[in-house]
Amino acid sequence: MYDSGKVITGIIVFLIIITFPVWYNVARGKANYVPELEYPVDTGRCVADSAYIRAYHMDLLNTWRDQVVREGIRVYRAADGRTFEMSLSNTCMNCHQSKENFCDKCHDYLSVSPYCWDCHIDPKELKR
Amino acid sequence: MLEKALKGTKTYWTLVISIMVIMGVAFLFYLRQYHYGLGVTGLSRDVTWGFYIAQFTFLVGVAASAVMVVLPYYLHNYKAFGKITILGEFLAIASVIMCMTFIFVDMGQPFRILNVFLHPTPHSLMFWDTVALGGYLLLNIIISRVVLDAERKAIAPPGWIKPVIILSIPWAISIHTVTAFLYAGLAARPFWLTAVLAPRFLASAFSSGPALLILLCLLLRKYTRFDPGKEPIQKLALIATYAMAANVFFILMEFFTALYSDIPEHLMHFEYLFLGLDGKTNLVPWMWTSEILALIALVLLINPGTRRREGTLILACVMVFISIWIDKGMGMVVGGFIPNPLGNVTEYMPTFTELMISLGVYAMGLLLVTGLYKIALSVRGEVRA
Amino acid sequence: MKIDRRKFIKFTGLTAIGLAGTPAARAFTGEDSLLVNEAGRQPSVENPLTAKRWAMVINLKKCIAQDGCTKCIDACHTVHNVPDFGNPKDEIKWIWKESFEHAFHEQEHEFINEALKHAPTLVFCNHCDNPPCVRVCPTQATWKREEDGIVMMDWHRCIGCRYCVVACPYGSRSFNWRDPRPFIKELHPDFPTRVRGVVEKCTFCEERLARGLMPACVEACPEKAMVFGDLEDADSEVRELLRNNYTIRRKPSLGTMPEIYYII
Ligand code: SF4
Numbered sequence: 001m002y003d004s005g006k007v008i009t010g011i012i013v014f015l016i017i018i019t020f021p022v023w024y025n026v027a028r029g030k031a032n033y034v035p036e037l038e039y040p041v042d043t044g045r046c047v048a049d050s051a052y053i054r055a056y057h058m059d060l061l062n063t064w065r066d067q068v069v070r071e072g073i074r075v076y077r078a079a080d081g082r083t084f085e086m087s088l089s090n091t092c093m094n095c096h097q098s099k100e101n102f103c104d105k106c107h108d109y110l111s112v113s114p115y116c117w118d119c120h121i122d123p124k125e126l127k128r
Numbered sequence: 129m130l131e132k133a134l135k136g137t138k139t140y141w142t143l144v145i146s147i148m149v150i151m152g153v154a155f156l157f158y159l160r161q162y163h164y165g166l167g168v169t170g171l172s173r174d175v176t177w178g179f180y181i182a183q184f185t186f187l188v189g190v191a192a193s194a195v196m197v198v199l200p201y202y203l204h205n206y207k208a209f210g211k212i213t214i215l216g217e218f219l220a221i222a223s224v225i226m227c228m229t230f231i232f233v234d235m236g237q238p239f240r241i242l243n244v245f246l247h248p249t250p251h252s253l254m255f256w257d258t259v260a261l262g263g264y265l266l267l268n269i270i271i272s273r274v275v276l277d278a279e280r281k282a283i284a285p286p287g288w289i290k291p292v293i294i295l296s297i298p299w300a301i302s303i304h305t306v307t308a309f310l311y312a313g314l315a316a317r318p319f320w321l322t323a324v325l326a327p328r329f330l331a332s333a334f335s336s337g338p339a340l341l342i343l344l345c346l347l348l349r350k351y352t353r354f355d356p357g358k359e360p361i362q363k364l365a366l367i368a369t370y371a372m373a374a375n376v377f378f379i380l381m382e383f384f385t386a387l388y389s390d391i392p393e394h395l396m397h398f399e400y401l402f403l404g405l406d407g408k409t410n411l412v413p414w415m416w417t418s419e420i421l422a423l424i425a426l427v428l429l430i431n432p433g434t435r436r437r438e439g440t441l442i443l444a445c446v447m448v449f450i451s452i453w454i455d456k457g458m459g460m461v462v463g464g465f466i467p468n469p470l471g472n473v474t475e476y477m478p479t480f481t482e483l484m485i486s487l488g489v490y491a492m493g494l495l496l497v498t499g500l501y502k503i504a505l506s507v508r509g510e511v512r513a
Numbered sequence: 514m515k516i517d518r519r520k521f522i523k524f525t526g527l528t529a530i531g532l533a534g535t536p537a538a539r540a541f542t543g544e545d546s547l548l549v550n551e552a553g554r555q556p557s558v559e560n561p562l563t564a565k566r567w568a569m570v571i572n573l574k575k576c577i578a579q580d581g582c583t584k585c586i587d588a589c590h591t592v593h594n595v596p597d598f599g600n601p602k603d604e605i606k607w608i609w610k611e612s613f614e615h616a617f618h619e620q621e622h623e624f625i626n627e628a629l630k631h632a633p634t635l636v637f638c639n640h641c642d643n644p645p646c647v648r649v650c651p652t653q654a655t656w657k658r659e660e661d662g663i664v665m666m667d668w669h670r671c672i673g674c675r676y677c678v679v680a681c682p683y684g685s686r687s688f689n690w691r692d693p694r695p696f697i698k699e700l701h702p703d704f705p706t707r708v709r710g711v712v713e714k715c716t717f718c719e720e721r722l723a724r725g726l727m728p729a730c731v732e733a734c735p736e737k738a739m740v741f742g743d744l745e746d747a748d749s750e751v752r753e754l755l756r757n758n759y760t761i762r763r764k765p766s767l768g769t770m771p772e773i774y775y776i777i
Pocket residue numbers: 637638639640641644645646647664680681682683684685686714769
């Protein structure tokens with residue numbers, strides 16, 4: 001390899017720069033920050049258990065979306081046999097009180113920006 | 129081999145950096161479009177495709193025209209094109225990339241563009257156009273790379289490249305045919321509903337492409353040690369002549385069918401373009417300019433004296449290029465939308481933002497051409513030191 | 514040098530394959546089983562309205578008699594969150610009135626009844642049986658639902674290429690040139706809005722049919738000038754009307770087979 005000295009220095013500088021936010025947060029004692037979410041009062045009513053929802057809610061919502069829009073299937077039967085209308089605005093947001101303190105908080109923390117709410121309307125937000 | 133584009137004289141770098149500045153400014157305009165939406169363009173409910181799609185259509189033609197040097201060189205073993213074939217292929221690569229960028233900037237939801245491949249739809253011609261363009265880009269990258277590599281090492285190119293090159297010939301025809309089919313298969317738009325659209329596209333491409341190549345070769349000769357020689361330039365001029373004649377012939381055929389059949393739905397589009405409709409005449413001066421330039425260029429090209437003299441040849445090439453650029457880059461696409469299917473006349477003019485973004489895409493193409501030509505000439509040691 | 518590069522490409526390639534494989538991998542481990550909704554395949558929450566081929570018959574005489582009425586248009590645009598930009602350049606409309614000479618310009622002639630010539634004629638997506646918009650869409654974001662003939666829109670998938678707008682011979686489709694939200698007078702929470710960069714049009718109120726409701730425009734019409742029903746059912750009201758009246762369709766010569774019929 002030509003110029004290995006320069007290349008390696010370059011790589012090290014690059015690594016320092018891209019990991020800077022991590023060091024910065026450690027220095028400010030914020031490395032252990034976890035967002036505090038506002039959960040519904042009655043968690044047992046969810047369409048699936050929390051662990052599953054935490055890991056796969058996006059896949060679940062994508063499947064709901066495709067089934068409702070493209071296949072015209074609108075009812076979801078949960079593992080325990082209960083049925084729900086497949087609807088983000090009308091089913092999920094029935095229990096979840098606040099999009100801001102639930103969806104957005106966690107998404108912001110993870111720096112993901114799903115585009116659900118670009119179109120779908122949170123009925124409660126509308127009232128305010 | 130790519131590193132050859134990174135070593136150059138001061139002039140080379142000045143050129144490269146000024147192009148990049150233009151691209152940077154254009155990118156800011158694109159950001160504005162991305163955040164606001166395509167409403168920053170002059171497009172509307174009635175004229176839904178405009179400058180971007182028209183540039184795309186025009187550049188597909190330039191890309192396809194590489195076949196006009198590839199075919200004589202590889203199929204008929206026409207040696208005089210040896211020096212410029214690679215330039216034609218590089219021009220094709222740059223054009224296809226510009227085409228793709230124009231499509232990208234025209235999308236309402238550009239980051240969903242992969243949906244075209246996630247949900248492949250064979251009954252949509254846009255799907256086939258994407259496949260055709262992608263394939264053509266790949267073919268040209270492979271061919272130019274392998275051939276140039278062999279040339280650098282002063283060995284014969286490997287045998288397997290020959291069938292690939294042969295394949296690229298019908299493929300070039302196909303990209304422009306499929307692009308014409310995007311328009312020619314729509315019951316909603318009588319202006320495009322004509323079987324002669326694909327042949328007309330090809331004819332206009334095979335004259336504007338070689339015309340551009342002639343101009344590029346002469347530019348290179350002026351600023352580098354590269355000398356294409358007289359013969360290939362004259363051959364290209366001849367090709368451009370025949371193709372331009374065919375192009376004008378096809379346009380006249382369009383006129384005949386529309387005027388003689390006198391079907392109002394068909395005729396109204398021609399009326400709008402050349403006379404104006406409901407007092408709306410935005411495109412009239414453009415269209416007449418295009419037709420008049422086409423005729424003058426044809427005279428200059430057909431007359432052997434003016435075709436052989438370099439000064440008049442350059443003039444003719446510029447005219448061919450401008451004429452076809454107006455015809456395809458403005459009239460053909462926009463004319464199909466006016467009047468709209470309900471008979472209403474809504475005009476269209478690109479906005480400043482739209483023009484700046486387009487300028488940026490062209491700048492990117494120019495940058496690609498500059499870099500690629502630099503590589504080609506460096507490999508051959510023809511760059512002025 | 515060469516080997517290094519090749520190794521690098523292989524490495525990145527494998528990483529990409531690995532990433533692409535994750536959803537599949539999840540499905541194999543069975544963790545995904547909840548996503549499978551086969552057991553619950555139930556079309557609707559309430560009693561849906563169903564048909565083999567939905568169609569509409571519009572009694573233009575009745576409609577024209579109600580000069581200046583926009584009840585159907587208002588109803589549709591309200592329940593579907595259709596924005597009002599107040600300028601023709603950005604305009605979005607699902608259903609609107611076009612003068613007869615434009616809506617039916619093949620029917621127009623020199624001595625046509627002046628009143629009819631300028632009569633406001635209700636137009637919207639024809640839900641063509643052979644829809645050119647569907648044929649051209651590169652992503653199947655618009656498609657014809659085989660079970661009932663509705664030409665649907667998937668706003669999650671549309672890439673905004675506007676090829677469908679170009680291919681529709683009736684001008685039924687609108688594009689979101691900019692963010693529509695600020696221009697919706699009254700947000701209707703049961704229905705999504707759209708984002709900038711997608712195409713929209715009338716969907717025959719498929720979301721209402723699924724809940725057992727008639728299309729909003731039909732419901733809103735005080736004159737019962739719009740009748741909605743199943744073409745494949747010989748006893749339906751639409752078939753009855755088609756049997757007993759002379760009806761016309763827009764641009765039938767194009768072979769798109771519009772499913773909106775007009776009594777004039
Ligand atoms: S009216 Fe237009 S948008 Fe509606 S189905 Fe027919 S072609 Fe498609």
